[in-house]
Amino acid sequence: MPDTASESLVAKLVFAGPVGAGKTTAIRSVTDSEPISTEMTLSEPAMGEKTTTTVALDFSAATLDDGTPLLVYGLPGQERFAHMRPIVLEGAFGVVVVLDGSAIDIADQCEHWLREIRAHRAGMPMVIGITHTDAVAEFSLGPVRAAIRRCGAPVPTFTFDARDREQVAHLVRALLVTME
Amino acid sequence: MPLELRYAGLDTAMEQRLRLATQALAAHRLQARAAAWDGTRCDIVAADPHDAYGRRVIDIARRRGTPVLEIVEALATVARLTRALHDLLSRAAPPATQSTATAAPTTSASSTPASSPLLRMATDPALRGADVELRRDGAVVWLLASTSRVVSASVSDRLRACEQLASNAWSIAAIGDRQRSRPPGEISASLDAFLLMGAWSARAHLPSYPDDDVGLRDWPDLGAAGTIAEALVVVQSLQRFRGTPERIAHRHGLARTDVDACLWAFQAAGLLDRSATPSAVPPPTRPGGLFSRLAAHFGLRVA
Numbered sequence: 001m002p003d004t005a006s007e008s009l010v011a012k013l014v015f016a017g018p019v020g021a022g023k024t025t026a027i028r029s030v031t032d033s034e035p036i037s038t039e040m041t042l043s044e045p046a047m048g049e050k051t052t053t054t055v056a057l058d059f060s061a062a063t064l065d066d067g068t069p070l071l072v073y074g075l076p077g078q079e080r081f082a083h084m085r086p087i088v089l090e091g092a093f094g095v096v097v098v099l100d101g102s103a104i105d106i107a108d109q110c111e112h113w114l115r116e117i118r119a120h121r122a123g124m125p126m127v128i129g130i131t132h133t134d135a136v137a138e139f140s141l142g143p144v145r146a147a148i149r150r151c152g153a154p155v156p157t158f159t160f161d162a163r164d165r166e167q168v169a170h171l172v173r174a175l176l177v178t179m180e
Numbered sequence: 181m182p183l184e185l186r187y188a189g190l191d192t193a194m195e196q197r198l199r200l201a202t203q204a205l206a207a208h209r210l211q212a213r214a215a216a217w218d219g220t221r222c223d224i225v226a227a228d229p230h231d232a233y234g235r236r237v238i239d240i241a242r243r244r245g246t247p248v249l250e251i252v253e254a255l256a257t258v259a260r261l262t263r264a265l266h267d268l269l270s271r272a273a274p275p276a277t278q279s280t281a282t283a284a285p286t287t288s289a290s291s292t293p294a295s296s297p298l299l300r301m302a303t304d305p306a307l308r309g310a311d312v313e314l315r316r317d318g319a320v321v322w323l324l325a326s327t328s329r330v331v332s333a334s335v336s337d338r339l340r341a342c343e344q345l346a347s348n349a350w351s352i353a354a355i356g357d358r359q360r361s362r363p364p365g366e367i368s369a370s371l372d373a374f375l376l377m378g379a380w381s382a383r384a385h386l387p388s389y390p391d392d393d394v395g396l397r398d399w400p401d402l403g404a405a406g407t408i409a410e411a412l413v414v415v416q417s418l419q420r421f422r423g424t425p426e427r428i429a430h431r432h433g434l435a436r437t438d439v440d441a442c443l444w445a446f447q448a449a450g451l452l453d454r455s456a457t458p459s460a461v462p463p464p465t466r467p468g469g470l471f472s473r474l475a476a477h478f479g480l481r482v483a
Contacts, residue, residue: 011470064473093470129403133329134368140327145398154396154419156412158403159370166216170406173480174399177412179471 010069012091013172015058016117017098018109019077022131022162024058026098027072029168035060035074057081057088086120094125094175099144101133101159107143114151127175128157129168182211183269184222184407189234190251198226198251201261208266215407219339220377224269226251290387297323297352298345298379299387301448307354309450313364314341314350320364322355323371325450328401330374333365338374345378346386372400375445380408383441388425394443394452395422409480410434414442418452 015023027035035058058074073088075081089095097113099106110128117124128148133139141157148155156174160167187198195216202214217225217237225241226249227234234251241248247268255261292299297314301307301323314321321341322331332338341350379386396418402411413432417423423431429439446452475481 011474062477064477066473068470068473070474070477093474133370137331137363137366137368138327139329139368141329141401142327148398154399156399156402156415158399158401160403166406167403169478170403172474172478173406173409174402174412176471176475176478176480177416180413180416 010071011064011093012071012073014073014075014089014092014095015098016075016085016095016113017077018100018103018113021077021098021100021103022129023074023077023098025162026096026129026131026168026171027058027060027074029163029165030172031060031062031070031072033060033062035072037074057084082116085116089117089120089124092124094127094172094179096171096175097126097128098162099128099130101130101139102136106130107147110144111147111151114148114155118151125175125179126155127171127178128155129162129171130157130159131162133159134161182213183224185212185214185224185226185265186217186220186222186237187214187226187251188217188237189228189231190226194228194251197256197258197261200258201265204258204262205265205269208262208270210266210269212265212269213407218407219335221343221381222246224249224265226265291385292346292382292387293348295348296346297341297350298375298382298444298448300352301375302444303447307352308447311355311360312352313355313359314352316341316344316350321350322364323374324355325371328371328449329368330371331363331365332367335367337365338367338369342374342378343381345375346382370401370404372445372449372451373402373404375448376400376402376405376408376411376442379441379445379448380405380411380438383437386437386440386444388436389440389443389447391424391426392454393422393424394418394454396446396451397453398451400446400449400451410438411442412480414439415446418446 015027017023024035024037037058057076060072062070062072064070075085075088095117099109103109117126144157148157156178158171158174160171162168185202187195190198199214202212205212221244224247225237227237229235229238229250238248238250249264249268255264301312309325311322311324311326314323319337321337324331330338344350396415399415405411413434414428417428417432425436425439425443429436443452
């Protein structure tokens with residue numbers, strides 16, 4: 001990746017994570033345009049207020065100060081699209097893993113996504129963002145931190161509001177700091 | 181120490197102009213940084229008086245005695261914004277905010293009482309890493325190290341406790357087992373960010389952190405502390421290398437007071453580890469010029 005990225009005329013950032021965690025919302029917050037989403041109505045019972053799901057991937061773009069395109073992709077969360085992950089991850093300078101703080105198996109999901117992404121590239125810079133924590137009285141970071149320790153190197157892990165541009169940007173800042 | 185500017189009720193284009201104008205203040209020897217209004221105390225507020233949210237923020241700022249710049253059509257350019265900010269800040273800002281070519285990290289004599297919640301959480305063995313309760317005038321805020329969350333009945337209670345974390349305004353005590361079934365409310369937020377913002381706002385008055393070699397095993401949850409990019413650098417440094425406050429400040433060109441504030445906050449959160457070994461994973465190769473461009477786009481100052 002480093003050789004490709006340093007020579008590349010574009011920057012590529014990927015948002016990954018399970019269905020309903022807030023990837024599409026976070027991408028919308030951090031880019032200049034509404035993401036192109038391939039969404040369908042949920043075939044299973046709706047997840048709270050969520051009635052659609054991304055069935056392929058999200059794509060949006062921003063422009064860096066010097067005109068370099070920043071391409072932002074959202075990895076589909078469904079396992080049937082797992083074959084797309086290596087393709088989408090190729091050439092990315094980092095990955096933001098978005099997890100749902102209200103999920104009872106959030107620690108398992110965290111471990112799954114860390115291993116999934118590291119299987120593609122061992123040293124891929126990553127950061128974890130956890131949504132919906134303000135609505136969950138019992139939420140605790142402890143199990144997530146334990147899962148990260150089991151997977152090896154520490155990863156920045158922030159609770160955040162995917163609708164808040166500044167908080168999403170702060171996640172990316174943490175990602176960049178780990179690359180220094 | 182840079183002046184803190186908060187803005188509210190502005191569209192994206194005006195936000196960008198305001199950020200540029202804030203940076204342009206350096207030409208007037210004024211260091212300042214801009215961020216969205218988050219309810220915490222700041223040095224100046226810039227808001228649109230024609231926007232309902234902007235008007236609300238202006239009201240709050242005026243009640244607090246914070247200088248306000250009302251963003252009107254006449255201030256539509258970066259140059260005019262810069263001039264207006266400079267004029268307002270020159271009338272309101274103390275001399276200490278003027279930047280100098282030879283500015284060095286300063287540590288003033290600490291005026292933070294040892295009995296303040298921040299320092300007690302950091303130094304009292306009975307409270308460090310424990311679940312504690314802050315009380316003031318009937319308001320109650322829980323700081324739960326066990327879950328890394330702060331719980332309160334309202335956002336304003338939490339913000340007030342955060343602003344006064346380094347003072348004696350709030351009493352602090354461990355939460356007893358009988359109390360646990362009766363939380364003060366349902367407003368939940370990150371404890372790590374709460375402690376960092378509380379320490380940061382009082383950093384000019386905190387005692388120097390002891391010259392101990394420390395490390396961090398876990399990343400603090402700093403998602404809600406987006407205005408404090410320096411903390412990211414401190415955390416990354418502590419994860420890679422063990423270090424004393426002076427060494428960290430020197431290595432990364434940070435003010436000693438900034439590093440001390442981070443360490444007091446992380447210690448109060450129970451995250452600092454004197455036995456942690458540095459991460460053995462070498463840092464990934466960063467993609468050269470692309471990194472600088474990404475950092476600039478996302479507001480990360482590259483040393």
